[in-house]
Amino acid sequence: MTRQLCLTILLTVAGCASPVNAPMPQSSALPSAASAEDDGTYLQRIDPLGGQWRVERLGRQDFTRFNGWINFSGGGFLNHGAGCSGGYPAFYRIEENHISITRLEKAQVGKCASTSTATRPLAIESERRLASFLDEVVSWSRPDERTLLLTGSGGESALLTQPIEPHPEIAGRWLVESIGGKALVTEERPPMLSISMDSIGVYADCNSMGGTFSVPAPGRIKVTGPFVSTLIGCSAEDAAEDALMTAAITSATAFHLQGDKLIFSGSKDMVVRRPPPPDRRLTGEYVACGDTLLGAYHEGPITLLIDSHNMADNAGCSASYSTNGPHISLVLEKNRPTCASPAPPFLPGQPVAIGGAISPLATVRPDGFGFDEQGRLILRTMRGLLKMCRKGSPLPLGG
Structure with a gap:
């Protein structure tokens, strides 16, 4: 059961989002928003x-x-x-x-x-x-x-x-550097390999492929289940990249660590390395990506421009803010019509419109933030978690 669920996560990122988590406790003295940066614990805390x-x-x-x-x-x-x-x-x-x-x-x-x-x-x-x-x-x-x-x-x-990771030394996300001695260069998304709970998967510009694996002896690896794939229509070039990564993983028989690199040996040797840590600073320019915010349907683009003291969204609503750890306190500008609409009460299964001319700041009221391992900003709102990608960054899986 655990393997089945973990493999599902490796291959499927678009999921069900929903209403909101608990408010974070506030302190009487909030730090300056200029210091707002996730220390790596914020996502679990929100x-x-x-x-x-x-x-x-x-x-x-x-x-x-x-x-x-x-x-x-x-x-x-x-x-x-x-x-x-x-x-x-x-x-x-x-x-x-x-x-x-x-x-x-x-x-x-x-x-x-x-x-x-x-x-x-x-x-x-x-x-x-x-x-x-x-x-x-x-x-x-x-x-x-x-x-x-x-x-x-x-x-x-x-x-x-929650289960204990059986292979912590190789678990996590890896950037595919080369296959068969040749650099693997993609256009939209960096080629990634993901390992979690006896499941292994790869993805780049098109499909996501994955299967289960075992480690029969130290340094040995065997893909033990069928290597399944999503079925997105791809260009010939993208399909060739998918096939190359699939062949490298399914033929791998051994692995070893060398510094920050993980090297798989098989009919097509593959070298992967740890990606650089994501930028976890709150300031930046963002656009909604990945999962749809459940409890809301998107009427148009959802964007946020965040500096050290203020936020502005796609509808022209702006707000000053302060932070206390992962908690965000917003003060909407009263003289802006797009900020004037009260946030509708949450009723399970009854979504509201958001995006385009409709302000996300006024409608779903973000009150917490964190970053995931892909570098996406995750905002806790009155209607669930809203995923935002930093503009200019590579598209995440599911983005």
Whole structure:
């Protein structure tokens, strides 16, 4: 189950985003916005539940045999599964350590056609039990970095964990430098390799390709599952790049580290290196990219120009701001008509318009920021996480 979920993430970046996370605590003395820079922890602090979690225990019941999981994404959307099925969607919203979960549809459990007759009743019951528990969840806590505790209104709790990376020395993002001794040069996006939780994937200007792998012995590697790909129509040149990267990965039999480079040996030797760290300073010029902001539909481009004290958006609304760690405090300009519209209240499943002539600053009110490993600015808003790319930077995967 873990491999399947991780491979899905490697190949699919456009996802469901959603409503908002908890406000950050404020200090009486806010630092100058000129010093606003993510120290590498801000994204987790504005999105503390984000990611995939394995359900270890529900109440007193060991849940590991049911492969129960919950995926929190976009700052307010979740889906979950156990037994023999999953993908049940819901919205969540947190205020400090309180959480509320809203479903637009009742979870329909029991779709277990591929499960044996003997185990089907237990599988169905595990799905029903997890769905019912989540409908009653009222609070959350993070005892440590890898553990999440959810508590229901009746006092029952669930223990969730995030898996430990089995290959930390090679995990993460790598820039493809050369294949077969020749530099790999692309046009729009740098060619990247990504390794996470026994899944490996590559992408450049067109498709994303990925599969599972094993390390049968130190320094040895074997792609163990089918290497699957998205199906975007590509130019002949881009398709050739995809084929070259796929061949290099699927034929790799060994690897070794050399300084900041990772070298794969096989029929087509491939050299990759760690990319430079992203610019995590808040100031800059940005345009919305990647996932659509759930809880809003885009009427046109969404842009932000941010200096050390002010923000201005695509609609002409501007605001002064201050920061306290990842928290942003906005003061909209009152004399600008585009800033005058009050932010609509959030109602799950009822989106509002944003972009073009409609101000994102006034409509979704950013109140937190962080940067992901691709260098995208992630703004926490009243309606989920809004992803912004710095103008002039390479397009991210899914951008």
